[in-house]
Amino acid sequence: MSESVSALGGASHEGFVRAEDMGLRAMITLRGDLASAKLRKAVKGATGLDMPEQRRIAVADDRSVAWMSPDELLILGPYSEAGTLRETLEKGLAGEHALVADVSDARALLRVSGGTGVREVIAKLCPVDMAAEAFGPGQFRRTRMAQIPAAIWMPDEQSVQVICFRSVAEYAFNLLRNAAAPGSETGLFI
Amino acid sequence: MLILTCPCCGVTAEETEFHGGGEAHIKRYGPGSSDDEFHGYLFEKVNPKGVHFERWRHANGCGKWFHAARCTVTLEVFGTYSAQTTEPPQDIKDKISAKRPGWSWREFA
Ligand SMILES: [Zn+2]
Numbered sequence: 409m410s411e412s413v414s415a416l417g418g419a420s421h422e423g424f425v426r427a428e429d430m431g432l433r434a435m436i437t438l439r440g441d442l443a444s445a446k447l448r449k450a451v452k453g454a455t456g457l458d459m460p461e462q463r464r465i466a467v468a469d470d471r472s473v474a475w476m477s478p479d480e481l482l483i484l485g486p487y488s489e490a491g492t493l494r495e496t497l498e499k500g501l502a503g504e505h506a507l508v509a510d511v512s513d514a515r516a517l518l519r520v521s522g523g524t525g526v527r528e529v530i531a532k533l534c535p536v537d538m539a540a541e542a543f544g545p546g547q548f549r550r551t552r553m554a555q556i557p558a559a560i561w562m563p564d565e566q567s568v569q570v571i572c573f574r575s576v577a578e579y580a581f582n583l584l585r586n587a588a589a590p591g592s593e594t595g596l597f598i
Numbered sequence: 599m600l601i602l603t604c605p606c607c608g609v610t611a612e613e614t615e616f617h618g619g620g621e622a623h624i625k626r627y628g629p630g631s632s633d634d635e636f637h638g639y640l641f642e643k644v645n646p647k648g649v650h651f652e653r654w655r656h657a658n659g660c661g662k663w664f665h666a667a668r669c670t671v672t673l674e675v676f677g678t679y680s681a682q683t684t685e686p687p688q689d690i691k692d693k694i695s696a697k698r699p700g701w702s703w704r705e706f707a
């Protein structure tokens with residue numbers, strides 16, 4: 409057995425907010441008819457969570473269900489449970505026109521945390537209105553971060569989690585680190 | 599700056615979150631068509647100054663294709679609508695008529 413490691417080995421950097429690699433996380437892509445009762449039941453069975461509304465993320469304990477598109481969810485959980493999550497979903501979706509794929513090792517999970525400054529770090533990199541009235545905890549947004557696709561959400565007011573492709577994790581980390589460089593605060597969202 | 603609202607996921611963002619897919623409502627000609635028809639399909643784009651219809655993809659977002667009606671002069675977007683249609687819906691045409699009376703584009707007006 410090989411030992412799995414995250415893209416940046418838990419790297420972190422202290423700027424006016426902290427940027428870090430969050431380590432390994434189970435990520436399961438589920439594509440199908442999100443209105444289907446069977447699919448909703450399968451998601452609930454695997455995660456204990458109800459279907460999130462459009463552009464939102466449902467979170468409980470160590471599991472999350474994120475709305476990715478009109479026919480796609482991303483299910484997050486502890487890395488060690490990726491296989492179980494996938495199997496549970498597949499069983500629950502037997503006979504349903506749906507796709508379940510374990511993409512845990514194709515993605516990276518990063519975080520900026522440590523203050524309301526996290527909003528401006530993201531605002532510097534993404535074409536997203538990061539004002540508190542426009543974006544906040546519970547919402548989930550897929551967007552562009554500089555030159556790469558990324559998905560962002562706020563577990564709380566002081567942090568933002570970012571998912572990107574693993575192959576560009578270092579680029580994404582350096583973007584966040586640079587945007588959080590001491591002295592570059594704009595104070596836009598304070 | 600061109601600001602679009604994706605009708606598939608509801609996100610409003612500037613154009614760099616999207617990717618342009620060229621002219622909308624093009625009738626495709628394949629095997630069995632004449633050379634003239636195939637030439638027209640490949641090369642004869644309208645490229646207007648004013649009201650225009652285009653295909654866009656929410657490339658950095660939900661990934662879905664959609665249609666947009668906009669003005670190429672002012673970048674005003676009259677509306678966005680489903681990709682699963684061969685012509686602009688009436689409500690989009692009404693919105694354009696309210697702002698650009700007398701407009702026409704290919705066979706639509
Ligand atoms: Zn979209």
